[in-house]
Amino acid sequence: MNKNYHQAKFFQSASGINSLPPELGFEVAFAGRSNSGKSSSLNKVCQQRSLARTSKTPGRTQLINFFSLPEGRYLVDLPGYGYAKVPEKVKHKWQRFIESYLDTRWTLQGVILVMDIRHPMKDYDRMMLRWAADRQLSVHVLLNKSDKLKRGMTSRALLAVKKELKQYSMPVSVQTFSALKGEGLQELWRVLDNWLYAE
Template identity: 50%
Template sequence: MSESRIDFRQTKFLISAPDIAHLDQYLPGDVGVEIAFAGRSNAGKSSALNALTEQKNLARTSKTPGRTQLINVFALDDDRRLVDLPGYGFAQVPLAMKKKWQAALGEYLQKRSCLSGVVVLMDIRHPLKDLDMQMIEWAVMSEIPVLALLTKADKLAQSAKMKTVNDVRKKLADFGDWVQVESFSSLKGTGKPKVLGILNKWCNPQWLLDQQAQEQQQD
């Protein structure tokens, strides 16, 4: 695996899986590096992926819950992938299916050993809903770093945006270095360089080795 900076513009669609249990049937095992993108169905996840990769239609934006429920996997190269997890919290899906997906998402975060980081996307006007906090807690308990990405930052004035970012950082401060908080606008590119820098770090295998060594020292 090369440690050079990733050119996210070269990202390509790889596969769609109907559920997390089927990932190993579509992918070459739990190997390499994966970065997961998770968020409520209205958090702007697809728009963020398109903006970060500078591709208009890499991740299809849709209000159809059936499409939202697919896991979409994108290849950065032969060893590294972005995983677009199903949007949670969509209103038109039966409660039983919501609970099934919540359990499956938790299992993915806790058991996927190649998972290097999780981007939890939240509308900056409505951050830290219960399911957002649950995703962050699942990831941190599994010792997976989190980027809490406050999307649609262009919807707020600069002062309101900074206040929200600072408020969210205070609320997540107990998680320490495991959680970073940044604002982002798919429309205007706000925060894009910072996000790409974080993703590059997570894609770096040496960073993964350093994290593992640090965890062993703490134990």
């Protein structure tokens, strides 16, 4: 068990690019479509049930929530994108925010891009990957909810996504994960350790 993540505490919420905390230390952001399990994955990483709010209702996380870790490190829970029932205007606001956050946030070490393993690589995911590629920002794809698929289907999905990711020029990796069962947690901790705590 990794003690750093266990010590995560709520730090600050921001409603847009102008209310972000100062760029100090290092951070990793959890991004992905609405309902993919960003908040659940962040909670699993920190071994805390209700650090980030999760919900059956998509679009729950509307603010950018910062959680502090030891030594000036942060995990960031981003609002989900792609939820159909959100008005166009709000969708555009999110899109603009996420694009400029990825483009300008120099304390950002990498993005954990969470996808539902049953519906990976949708348009919004590809858009995120393109933005990350533009800045050569590292991405680690979590194919979440692996508990919902049989083993054979899980490895098929992993292979297909791996193949598609080859076209991107930034450092990008992928793993299967279950925020519910904890499958893949060690692998995810290793990625976060590399981004946040490597010398």
